[in-house]
Amino acid sequence: SQQGEEDPQALSIQEGENATMNCSYKTSINNLQWYRQNSGRGLVHLILIRSNEREKHSGRLRVTLDTSKKSSSLLITASRAADTASYFCATPNFGNEKLTFGTGTRLTIIP
Amino acid sequence: NAGVTQTPKFQVLKTGQSMTLQCAQDMNHEYMSWYRQDPGMGLRLIHYSVGAGITDQGEVPNGYNVSRSTTEDFPLRLLSAAPSQTSVYFCASSHPWGGGEQYFGPGTRLTVT
Numbered sequence: 001s002q003q004g005e006e007d008p009q010a011l012s013i014q015e016g017e018n019a020t021m022n023c024s025y026k027t028s029i030n031n032l033q034w035y036r037q038n039s040g041r042g043l044v045h046l047i048l049i050r051s052n053e054r055e056k057h058s059g060r061l062r063v064t065l066d067t068s069k070k071s072s073s074l075l076i077t078a079s080r081a082a083d084t085a086s087y088f089c090a091t092p093n094f095g096n097e098k099l100t101f102g103t104g105t106r107l108t109i110i111p
Numbered sequence: 112n113a114g115v116t117q118t119p120k121f122q123v124l125k126t127g128q129s130m131t132l133q134c135a136q137d138m139n140h141e142y143m144s145w146y147r148q149d150p151g152m153g154l155r156l157i158h159y160s161v162g163a164g165i166t167d168q169g170e171v172p173n174g175y176n177v178s179r180s181t182t183e184d185f186p187l188r189l190l191s192a193a194p195s196q197t198s199v200y201f202c203a204s205s206h207p208w209g210g211g212e213q214y215f216g217p218g219t220r221l222t223v224t
Contacts, residue, residue, distance in 0.1 A: 033213075041218070042217045042218050043203075043213070044215070045213060045214070088153065090213075092209070092210025092211075093210075097161065097208065097209040099156075099209060099210060099213060
């Protein structure tokens, strides 16, 4: 069963615009992670936010975490064509031994 | 560092055949795992290992077997391939535990006819 669910499933925006995608999860977590997957490639880790953090930045990425709503958002500012990819959220299970991934948001940047 | 490597990149099998997907990492990570990725279903955990000699089942282990004799290698065996095992398989490693940042291999695209 999926722990995380991304929303929307697909998103198309013009280059230069900001892209926001959301992740909801079901159980308590100690961290939440975001990954990017370019077509035909493996996943690449983008950012990890711990449960006691509310916001984290990395370059053009901003991640927020609301543990009361069990949700997170990933904002990509000033999008570029190279940002075209699928984005997944992932959370560890209770024993912190396994990561569970959501079904992903497919982001398309239109030049 | 090569990171996480997987071989082969592509494979076609007939139903009933067996094969081993290879995974190796050179980062001295204790934790390694195998996922399969199917359209619309995200990644699902098949098996994982928290160290040499220790393996455990994930969400979808049936039809697959693993072993971990060294820190570096974590092969995935398909015992008797079925069309339902057509998928893209990813190996990942992390340190020091499975709930942290994962490093993924490039994947193996498997088709079972």
